[in-house]
Amino acid sequence: MIELRDVHKSFGSKHVLRGVNLSAAKGESVVIIGGSGTGKSVLLKCVLGLVKHDTGLIALEGQDVLQAERDAFLARFGMLFQGGALFDSMSVWQNVAFRLLRGSLKRPVEEAREIAIEKLRRVGLKPDVADLFPAELSGGMQKRVSLARAIAAQPDVIFFDEPTTGLDPIMSGVINDLIREIVVEMGATAMTITHDMSSVRAIADRVAMLHDGVIKWAGPVAEMDSADDPYLRQFISGSAEGPIEAVR
């Protein structure tokens, strides 16, 4: 469904992506792992067109994303941002229903609110949260609201950018389970970037390890622990010794 072929991206003299090859089949959950600053977020932003890649091909169902009609293309995506990226000037339900209140997916306000409350319930939040503002919520609740917003318009593809960053282990587990359940339930294709190995094991069908701007290893999550790729092994074990330089 999503295919990246020899994707390059530089910022000035910094060559972040050096020929990334990766694909995600329809309904598959691919998790991209890698150290901080290896270009994982840039990769997702390139797919969404938030950052324009320099060379290579990024295609959704065979169509080059740069050629796609922008609104129709983006309407197929949902994204959970690392920090939630909720709009602070809007109430929770307005955040969740943002897409349903304007543009091509516009619905009557009451209907949009009902859908928002239903999505909030789906991510484990009670309806009385709907009229609160994001600043009044805890970090875990903000992540849930962001997740509800990502799924509100029933997207075909959902991106999760560091979904458990800043959360305690229990809340991380809850969010991981929610993501897995929702992705399976919706039949959506998911791409997640994380360096949280518990997320990887909970969410992934397939894992790809990004290092030095290229995919060093990719394979089913079940084969991850037995893989002999030195980069992957060092990352999984969290060891300072290995081919990945650790700055101390």
Added chain:
Amino acid sequence: MNLVLSPVAAIGRSTLAMLAAIGRIAIYCGQTLSHLFRPPFYFREIWGQIVQIGWLSLPVVGLTALFTGGALALQIYAGGARFNAESVVPSIVAIGMVRELGPVLGGLMVAGRVAAAIAAEIGTMRVTEQIDALVTLSTNPMKYLTVPRVLAATLSLPLLVAVGDSIGIFGGYLVGTTRLGFNPANYVQNTVDFLEVWDVTSGMIKGAVFGFIVALMGCYHGMNSGKGARGVGKATTNAVVSASIMILAANYLLTELFFTA
């Protein structure tokens, strides 16, 4: 040799950076203008911004105008007394307020209040990925954030200027009648007799241009904000400074255009 060339190179670098910035602002301005007339239009956002920019700036602009009108009356009276021209106070206060001080001081006060607020808000949205989130939600940030603010400021400022002019003239009237011994009826008559429609409309046109500048600078610097609190702080400062300088420069150009052509 390096001692001679280094300052020249530094001047060259600064000049190039300034020209590049002017180019970027010009492109941003062109993009904003092109989006002003193309749907979708976010009327609720536009109305919200009219309240934020226009209505909530009234106290600041009103107080500035009131004190400026009063001080202007005192200055003109003191200056006029040197050649027995104290009677010109009402007309000069009125003309000074509506042609120059109303729009310029109103524009500068709104630049301080609004350009800073816009840059800080949009800059924070940039830093916290809210702008990226807007894009992924199929919403063009230029249409959703910039156009409503620019439109609201351009429409609100002329009205603010008109209200400020009235309050400024009233400030001059208060000082003139209570401190300088003017007859209230004569003061009003003098003001009305000397003021022309073009004096008022030229000031309001200036207000519209200043409103456009204030919102454009706030949005531009917010959208191009650097990372972290420092980046947002710098964007806010740059928005106020650039809006203020551009208002003063535009005021000179508009005055040349309106009153010397």
